[in-house]
Amino acid sequence: MPERTGPDPITAQVISNVLLSIADEIGMSLRRASYSTNIKERADCSTALFDARGRLVAQAEHIPIHMGSMVGAVRRLIAPEYLEQLAPGDVYITNDPYSGGGTHLPDITMVAPVFLPSGPDGDDGEPRLIGFTANIAHHSDVGGHVPGSNSGDSTSIFMEGLRIPLVRFATGGEVISDVVAFVLLNSRLPEERRGDLLAQTSALRLGGARLVELCVKYGVETVEAACEDMLGYAATRLAVAVERIPDGRYHAQDFLDADDAELGPIPVAVTVTVDGSAIALDFAGTGREAVVAINVVRSALEATVYYALKAALDPGIPANGGFFDAVTITAPEGCLVNPREPAPVAARTDACQRVADVVFAALAQAVPEIPAGSHSSITYVNFSGVGDGFYVYPEVIAGGSGAGPELDGLDAVQVHVTNSSNLPIEALEAEYPLLAERYELVPDSGGAGRRRGGLAVRRDIRILSDSAEFSAHADRQSIGPHGSHGGDDGTPGHFTVVRTDGSRERLPGGRVSGIRLGEGDVMSIESPGAGGYGDPRDRDPALVLRDVVDGRVSPDAARDRYRVHLVEGPDGLGVDEDATVSARS
Template structure:
């Protein structure tokens, strides 16, 4: 099947539209304010081998790590894969971020053959653990943060499998809310699968494979060209994450060699007896985000554009923790500092593209009891870039959610807000 640039661009937008529609369905049918108001979720499509095909413009820390969760499902089930089933995983050591972020993965078949995957990741405001919100500040082990779901068969033909659902609901403080959000995740994948099948019908079995290969190869060519435009060299930067009693360094060396880019985190602090350890999948997400900031934003966001981007990190470090380390703050705080370190290095190669430092935090707020769990990330300052001033009161870096409107907050939670606004003189 001969494909020109116009064919590929049309196909790219059709796949991206499917991911966007999945996100729209998830938000409209979500039960909790965290889904229907804050839009704390991400959606994407994948080729049969698990490589990212298309994504909606959602949450960077979700999107860069989701391919690892899809791959974990592929590795876990292999020849026993059920094409009419959906699978769940939230284990950070299987491509997850933190336990609140549950990924639902659905294989898509056409003519009896696997033609791809659709997946979404959504933040569940409580999945058990030692504190409401499932991010206890004093956790040192993953199981203290909530219910752990390794790659698991979750649903068949649209019906939940009790072996997945029952322990998940037993662990959470808010089971009714969880059922609603889980059902929204299931429905979003069904819509994505339907759209992918429609594209298979339009292109045919051979055509859809050629289109997917063409899009991934196109993404690779574009990214290689963009990296090739950056000056060769090794660029180093170091940032820190604040622990309870001392600073822990994040060191990175970014090497650009022709069309290849490699980030090495050797020299970073070892993992800690606290919850701000990052898993490798989160660090990979940070790298992908930083590279996209430093290069042409029109490059398609797919697995092809990351083929020339690699990373190494010391096992057992704060950027590549090993089980059973706690990781909740590693996802929501340390990730921001990893991204900052990478941007600090890349700013030396692409000073016109990389902005000044931003707030470097997600400003997490949690409140709850045995009856409710409220979660919020509060926007802060975004650094300016050449020719453009920074912005105030927005999310930056690895997050991209909205805030909970006050009207919704007081409707759903036993809370009252007396004032909400930018702090005068804070920026």
């Protein structure tokens, strides 16, 4: 057995946990210092640490779509033209998806190199680069053709807001006012942007100080060796998980709602090839670049694949870059998941959700524990207008998660590439001239099955100001989440405007902008449900009865989908055993 050259296992584990705690602390600091509800309340942000070679060593458990999204900016900073210019007190900023800055323009990435000062560990030489702190935060507005900078109907990235190349945001510990001015001038909420940008900067500095403390305590070489152990451990766990899958090629295809009525739904396809401990994903067969903003740049595709493999094969794989190089990902240029600049990308998460769906569906052919289809739609909504001042309220509405072989799906949860919180109604109504009139589960939205799919959410928002503008991007408005092993599909979602005169208008799709709402109008938002697992006739009638009593399943659905007949008796509602056996036979 080769002699161990790194730190002892206990020290390595301690250092690993400290690095993760630093990433978590950066995130907590960012949320507490931020101005916008989207960051401080909904936690639409992520934080990470990188080593001096630009490898991701620790990422806090925030938003899966951000997994690896900061890698592009750090990789550019370790290129010679940037590396030789890095200095203590620097902070870099970017948001451009086509140059490694993230996955869409509202997500602003900041990266700070961390240097060990001369002296504290006995080295009197020049400051030594020991790593990078990084964070990414979804800003409520960065310009573009609609408030919120995130509608699904833009047709070019130039409609989506300010593009920030990789530039210094701070030098020598001082923020560069000219760069701040550029960002503020291009936002409808300049003071909110200033507060959020400064929160990102201060959080990075805190993380840098913690990383220096760690290296002073254990020594740079010991910390670097522990990082090597962490990265190698992640790669090994992936290899072990892949080896459990029978060798073969597994193909799956699903569809996104049509971006153009004449062109039809867009297919998303993947072939997963397993050969021993090696795994490769080929997205040949995926449809064309979309006309609207659902295209997925490379960094978003990679982040989605990494999430899906981690979730499906071994959720315990550490959230670091150790397994990134062990996964081969290919996609034809000019397709939905490898678009050409300047294809629009603001609503890329809807397509990322479908990427996760097809990866899971392909792996499910060899890994039966994988659940049925989840709601897999971001269902992003944005209200803007004038209250005490101009406001922008972004929100992502939860839905159902897919049922598995042993458990029902969860109700009202975020799934796959997003993990943001809902905005509490108290915060919503305190900060915006809006009223949350209804917030409830949608009965019968989860697909019937031996295990029932999770339920969708309905959220009705009433306008209290003179007027407001509504924009959104959402998928699964025409094609519901798929059931598995004989389970039914979940229901699609939809948007409905209810005017003060009582008229109702169902919007034609999920990618809309410029919808004008007057005082008293209500926007009713309904997310998709989720797929069921197994034959509905195999579900325990007692569970069906419980669902009816709880309001999750209607009596009609109990009879028609589950073949369970209910009868009112002296002790309340019960199962008519004879009628149920007869119906199921």
